[in-house]
Amino acid sequence: MAKRPAVEFVLRPFEGLPGEPDYVAMREVVPAATGTARTTKEHGARDVVVTTVLPAGWPALHRGDGTIMLALQTTAGSGDLSRDLADMLLLAMESPAGTPVTATRLPEPGPRLQDVLDLTVPFEVTVHEGFEFWRSEGVDLTPELSAVLDRMNETVIPTQRLTSVAAAYVARMGDKDFLRWSQPHDEQVFLDALARLHARRESGLGDGGALGRFIGAFRSCGILVPVWDLDQEASLEDLETAVAALGERLEAALAVDGPLDATERRARAGLVARQLTLR
Incomplete structure (x- = not known):
């Protein structure tokens, strides 16, 4: 059996991205926030909402209104968090609108966020009091996800x-x-x-x-x-x-x-x- 190609470990996975320190903060210490990003022309020039977490711990989501969302507080497995997140982002972009990426996977070597995102787009962060940004306008959450939203909102640490x-x-x-x-x-x-x-x-x-x-x-x-x-x-x-x-x-x-x-x-x-x- 052929050995699965391994992804090399990267100590500083967000290095080279606009707003690297904010990426780290959103992954580790900020409960509810979003940041702006856009994929390169080669990857469709799609706007991306980078966020702290998504419902049910989803790593990524192609929301019903077409918005692409990528969560930073997810489990990484390959040794290169940037590669893991890029893999989830590309999966979400390939999925139909209204479809979440429900689990992470162990990717093989491939594009990283630094390859997929347009590095000229500033990473502008907005801190939220809760997780209402999960909702898409005109689309209701399921009762199960509404319950998750309510529980999450109750536990948010006030952050500025x-x-x-x-x-x-x-x-x-x-x-x-x-x-x-x-x-x-x-x-x-x-x-x-x-x-x-x-x-x-x-x-x-x-x-x-x-x-x-x-x-x-x-x-x-x-x-x-x-x-x-x-x-x-x-x-x-x-x-x-x-x-x-x-x-x-x-x-x-x-x-x-x-x-x-x-x-x-x-x-x-x-x-x-x-x-x-x-x-």
């Missing part, structure tokens, strides 16, 4: 996307607010920059970190997502200002060329100790 920087999301989880900010930079370079700030006690938000303190980071899809524990009394406007200022400090630290000093190396070691890999 900041506008002052890219790919930064504030979420209220119980009695805590957190900022999770996906970073597009090389992990080691970013850790050096953050360590420079941390050593000077400038890694927090607001004056002296009054609006938020850095508490750690997790690694997913090959990039880092640092996390801040926020002051729940802080207004969104104040957070926007504080995050923008932190972004400027980070950009300045990223531009520094040269080794870390002893204090910065100790700060970096502490940062590394607070990392967690999700995927």
